Amino acid sequence: MFGFIPASGRRPRVTRPLMVTAAICALTLAGCSGGGSGAGSKTSSQLSLQFPGPPISLDPAKAGNGGSTMFASLAYDPLIYLSGSGELVPDLATKWGFTDQANEVFELTLRSGVTFSDGSALDAKAAVASMNYFLHAGGGLVGNVGQVAKIEDVSPTTVRITYKAPTPEAALTLTQYNGMGNIIGPKGLADPQSLLTSSDGTGQFIYDGATSVAGNRYVYKKNPHYFQPAAQHFDSTVVRVINNPNAVLSAAQTNQVQFASGSANTAEAAKQAGLKVQTAPFFNWSLNLVDRQGTVCPPLADARVRQAIALAFDRPAIAKAMAGSYAAASNQVLLPGTDGYDESIGYGYDVAKAKSLLAEAGYPDGFKITILTESLLDVNNTYSQAIVDALGKIGVAATLQVQTTGIAQFSGDALSKKYAAIIFPTAGTTMSQLESQITSGLFNPFNSTDSQLDSIMQEAAKAESAQARTAQYQQASHRLQDLGWTVPIFATQSVYFTASGLQNFQASVLNPNPMPVGPTAELSWRLK
């Protein structure tokens, strides 16, 4: 091993052997590279997808939502499919609707000829069993599906859901994103633990736990019994867990994955590498003034103080500084393009007026406040710091308390009632979702209520026409602005990198987390 250091002390002639060795290595690797797709690369009938983290659970009743719906939707069809454009499309249910005027009794007609991967047929009894399992499995999405009184099979192909309160968006709650609509087969329900290592759905693919590595790659094989073979464009799909943004970009650039969730920071590099960069508005970054009774920060009990804070932000400038063209100023809880969005709503930017309102409220010199934030979504806390800086200009001395260990711990801290304000984005496509979000959980640890807002939302739930509901949602948006509970500042876009040949991908404000599989050939992603 030390042969290149001769005892004689002569200068060793190492150049030629080293160069030859290097050349052989390079040629060997190049010869074996097969086009350079590398380890874990796709075959002609495999789709490789990237996701930043492992699934919360592979049991669809305990799974997460948003982009992580991918893990469930590959193997489990929903009753109703939400397309990338935000359209409700028949899937396991071919028809649906309310049977009463109060929007409380909802019926679905099931598709015939559908079988689970365990071989049993889909019928109303199986669907009801799956939905009831979801309601009692202890998953985190139960709060998203409305107040269900009972679910019953009224015929072999008809399922009836009775709600305790008007639930106008029942159809949306039965799409792939909310858990209850993803139907699990009888065999899986009989042994829920088996759902963690295999799947029992009617979806395009069957989860293959044997070739998957938990936390790293999740392999799905084509389901030979899928009811719509024309929609199956791949023999297999792999979801690779990659959370390092640079690794995500490298994997997309070298075609190891054909779909990846990117970031504004790496989007330009992705474009230059020939990837398609597609976006959809998603997170509405907000300063949530949760201590509305002034329990830990007395000034916040005064609506004028909350209004003053809302006036402190030069939203267009902050949005541009934070994410350039991948963010936009946001003045209301709804994003442009969603039902109820009203261009006339907005706080504006007026430091003088903000100071004046603070003085009126008895705080001419401002006050101190500790704001809870986290570093998983707000990496490096640049967003939070920008918000703190803006508050400083109206005399509010804010201190950040950063939770670095994860969203779950952040949520726990927010619920502890120690913090008067938190920085966290809202995300939702309907006012009903957003109002529910803002008035519960980590957005409302002190359990504030507003009878006027409740009344507006109840009227919206009972509205018999879409126009009437839209009007109610606009009223709700106005009311939320007056309350100043949640101060939207800027909306960031979800950024996706897709291979240039990936077709049928569509993301929109109504569905910023599109899924790779759909009930028709046109709704399922394919590679050209």
Add this chain to the structure above:
Amino acid sequence: MGRLIVHRVAMSIPLLLIVSLIIFGLEAVVPGDAASTILGQNATPESLAALRVQLGLNDPWIVRYGHWLGGALHADLGTSIISGVDVTSSLNSRLAVTLSLLVPTMLLSAVAGIALGFASAVRGGILGRFIDVVSLFGFAVPSFWIALILVTFFAVHLNLLPATGYQDFATSPTGWLKSIILPVLALSLQGITSVAKQTRDTVMEVLETDYVKFLRANGVSERSVRYRHVLRNAAIPVVTSLGLVSVGMLSGAVFIENVFVLPGLGSLATQATLDHDVPVILGVGVFFTLCVIAINLVIDFAYGLLNPKVRVS
């Protein structure tokens, strides 16, 4: 030597107990738990309470540790709270990946580090100064940064090696080799430079000793002086350095596995820690402890081979 091995193995049992107890204790005092991970931000106090009961998280931590220890003593490390996969199976499936990363890295660090260090010590001059500079560079530059540079050049620009991922040796030996080259290079740099620096300093020190002058004065060939006498006498500090470097690589592997998306034990430990998945954290912790014990055993064994006085003692 046999007694040494028996002694070391016997000592490892209380060490494993202490390490597992510390891991369990630390996890118990860290904010959050697996229930909050599973339920996420949509959790309600009621659903959290119900899931904690279901998972047994309300039991005193010493009781939970007792349950785990009881299973571990029967070779049952439990199942992952999050994925439901048997912990032993998880460790087995990821062991090959981590070993594929660590073993070549250790070999490369040893071979290249000793060769460079020895060459710079005996030749000195520009090569010696170059090794010094490279050693400083190796200490200063984090391995994940090196990894990014390697990926950009060899995977993205040259399209020669995969940017991420791992392939089993059994499935494709060439694919396996290609998947570990960049991670091994990235992880080796610090090891090579550290060993090279240690070797250079020790060899230079030995070269200045009286017995080396005496050997030369007696006409012993330079080759014999360097390889039979100097290298062997310089070996013990180098072996010690190799041991430390190897233990450090266990933690380095955690970062490298993340950058190259390798399904090894390091990434398993990272994810399990984020998820509060205690059985998996303990499983990986026990395994890494066993690795450290094994490395120390190998080092002790090497001391015995290199130095007869150690064998006698």
